[in-house]
Amino acid sequence: MTKSTFTRRGLLKTSALAAGTLAMPSVLRAQSVTEMTMLAWYGQAEPDAVAEFEALHNVKITPKYYTGGEQMLALLAQSPPGTYDLIHADAEYVQQLVGANFVEELDAQDYPFDDFFPEFHNFPGHWHNDNLYAVISRFGFLGVSHNLDAISVNEAMSYDVLWDEKLRGKVGHFDWHLPNLGVLSLRDGNAHAYDIDAAAWDKLQETTLSLKPQVRGFYDYGGVLSSLKSGEVTAMPGIGEWITGVLRRDGANVTTTIPEQGGIQFTESFSIGRGSQKADLAKKFIQHVSSPEGQFNLANLNVFPAIIPSKTGWDRMIAERPDDARHLGMFKEDGNAIDLIRKGRIHIRKLPVQQDLEDWNDFWSAYKSA
Numbered sequence: 537m538t539k540s541t542f543t544r545r546g547l548l549k550t551s552a553l554a555a556g557t558l559a560m561p562s563v564l565r566a567q568s569v570t571e572m573t574m575l576a577w578y579g580q581a582e583p584d585a586v587a588e589f590e591a592l593h594n595v596k597i598t599p600k601y602y603t604g605g606e607q608m609l610a611l612l613a614q615s616p617p618g619t620y621d622l623i624h625a626d627a628e629y630v631q632q633l634v635g636a637n638f639v640e641e642l643d644a645q646d647y648p649f650d651d652f653f654p655e656f657h658n659f660p661g662h663w664h665n666d667n668l669y670a671v672i673s674r675f676g677f678l679g680v681s682h683n684l685d686a687i688s689v690n691e692a693m694s695y696d697v698l699w700d701e702k703l704r705g706k707v708g709h710f711d712w713h714l715p716n717l718g719v720l721s722l723r724d725g726n727a728h729a730y731d732i733d734a735a736a737w738d739k740l741q742e743t744t745l746s747l748k749p750q751v752r753g754f755y756d757y758g759g760v761l762s763s764l765k766s767g768e769v770t771a772m773p774g775i776g777e778w779i780t781g782v783l784r785r786d787g788a789n790v791t792t793t794i795p796e797q798g799g800i801q802f803t804e805s806f807s808i809g810r811g812s813q814k815a816d817l818a819k820k821f822i823q824h825v826s827s828p829e830g831q832f833n834l835a836n837l838n839v840f841p842a843i844i845p846s847k848t849g850w851d852r853m854i855a856e857r858p859d860d861a862r863h864l865g866m867f868k869e870d871g872n873a874i875d876l877i878r879k880g881r882i883h884i885r886k887l888p889v890q891q892d893l894e895d896w897n898d899f900w901s902a903y904k905s906a
Contacts, residue, residue, distance in 0.1 A: 576624035579839025617811025708769030713900035715774035
């Protein structure tokens with residue numbers, strides 16, 4: 537009988553070899569991970585947004601985040617075709633993406649539009665010459681966001697509340713002209729918030745400047761959250777549940793009200809970048825986020841909650857997240873999000889029609905320094 541001798545060095549060597557052998561499949565899997573790129577607003581490629589898709593398809597999505605549509609267009613203009621596999625954009629910029637040849641044409645048959653409310657089957661801006669270039673992912677409404685301890689829902693049913701003496705120095709602005717001027721255009725009675733003639737544009741500038749004595753400051757995303765939460769400001773026009781929904785998670789007594797004069801709809805979408813070498817995977821990603829499971833996830837992203845176009849996704853939100861669903865307008869009764877659209881109280885955010893975008897941008901800069 538041969539006696540076996542185990543030494544510490546031998547045992548460690550054997551264990552290392554065994555561990556290396558067991559680890560090899562994981563190493564090989566890691567080496568075979570496909571990398572994809574996404575140009576997007578912040579939050580769209582964070583783990584809560586993409587981890588499930590990454591695990592299903594063994595990919596890693598690397599984001600390049602931008603802070604506005606103009607910056608997005610500039611980044612694309614500076615990059616060769618194929619730099620970005622996925623492009624996440626606001627609907628009002630999709631036509632510019634198409635015109636600049638930055639995105640690929642899509643086949644509508646590849647995506648579950650039958651599960652979407654009919655308002656989103658041929659969504660304005662996502663189509664060009666009857667060809668599809670973007671698929672809606674989620675949306676939300678902009679009106680007056682306010683602290684309920686200071687302003688009731690009934691008071692916020694008119695934008696006129698912003699001029700109330702009790703709000704002097706307590707109104708804040710998210711620092712972007714399109715949503716702010718859009719809602720104030722509705723306050724002025726314009727039937728089309730962004731398609732206004734010279735006289736209406738002059739009136740809108742006058743209206744906006746008259747609000748300046750009420751204004752505490754102009755804020756970025758983080759500043760909007762902190763100022764509303766702290767009570768530094770108690771009302772903000774042109775933002776929505778994408779802010780107040782986040783604050784309520786932390787217990788803030790805030791909400792967003794859509795005034796009788798109407799609200800603005802922001803709309804997020806995904807496109808496939810021109811020249812992508814991973815277009816098939818990009819298509820699978822858009823299919824994934826358009827599915828009922830993907831839609832439910834998009835409604836509840838950490839960055840902020842939003843309304844989804846999927847009817848099945850609505851049903852799940854109502855069943856599993858009823859409070860969040862109601863705040864977002866995803867419920868079956870009258871007054872839900874789709875009802876507001878069908879009643880004409882919601883206006884899609886657009887780029888200015890009768891003025892140059894620079895006209896609006898220049899006025900906003902002048903307003904800030906007035």
